[in-house]
Amino acid sequence: xxxxxxxxxxxxxxxxxxxxxxxxxxxxxxxxxxxxxxxxxxxxxxxxxxxxxxxxxxxxxxxxxxxxxxxxxxxxxxxxxxxxxxxxxxxxxxxxxxxxxxxxxxxxxxxxxxxxxxxxxxxxxxxxxxxxxxxxxxxxxxxxxxxxxxxxxxxxxxxxxxxxxxxxxxxxxxxxxxxxx
Numbered sequence: 001x002x003x004x005x006x007x008x009x010x011x012x013x014x015x016x017x018x019x020x021x022x023x024x025x026x027x028x029x030x031x032x033x034x035x036x037x038x039x040x041x042x043x044x045x046x047x048x049x050x051x052x053x054x055x056x057x058x059x060x061x062x063x064x065x066x067x068x069x070x071x072x073x074x075x076x077x078x079x080x081x082x083x084x085x086x087x088x089x090x091x092x093x094x095x096x097x098x099x100x101x102x103x104x105x106x107x108x109x110x111x112x113x114x115x116x117x118x119x120x121x122x123x124x125x126x127x128x129x130x131x132x133x134x135x136x137x138x139x140x141x142x143x144x145x146x147x148x149x150x151x152x153x154x155x156x157x158x159x160x161x162x163x164x165x166x167x168x169x170x171x172x173x174x175x176x177x178x179x180x181x
Contacts, residue, residue: 026173043129054125084158087116128179135180
């Protein structure tokens with residue numbers, strides 16, 4: 001009979017402990033997974049007539065060591081690398097949610113966080129507004145970060161935020177919603 005090495009038991013115990021922690025997750029009273037985005041969160045302009053409110057988001061069970069959060073929203077069905085609708089960084093580690101319309105209301109700024117320039121050319125949130133035709137999927141991701149500051153500044157392009165966010169990501173929580181016009 002083959003004898004197992006002591007390191008095997010330590011690895012097995014570490015895996016069991018890691019699996020016992022509840023996963024980092026995100027939800028929203030405004031958005032339900034794989035369903036249509038309500039008009040209140042749809043872009044206002046470019047032939048779309050929504051209210052352009054950023055959604056209320058709640059996140060749960062961040063990993064140990066989380067020092068800040070970031071949020072992105074990307075149309076994953078847009079041509080090329082996708083269409084950036086929102087990127088927020090430097091949200092405090094003490095936070096567990098953003099209220100409805102946090103972008104336009106100034107709540108994000110009051111928290112000391114920053115927002116990227118979206119692909120509509122505006123700083124902050126720009127809701128779904130795909131071309132007429134098929135439904136598009138929107139990936140909303142909340143990131144738990146290992147550092148308190150991404151060293152970004154307000155109004156930089158969203159892909160720059162995405163790069164810097166990913167450099168210090170501890171965990172991601174995702175929500176996919178749809179919109180069609």
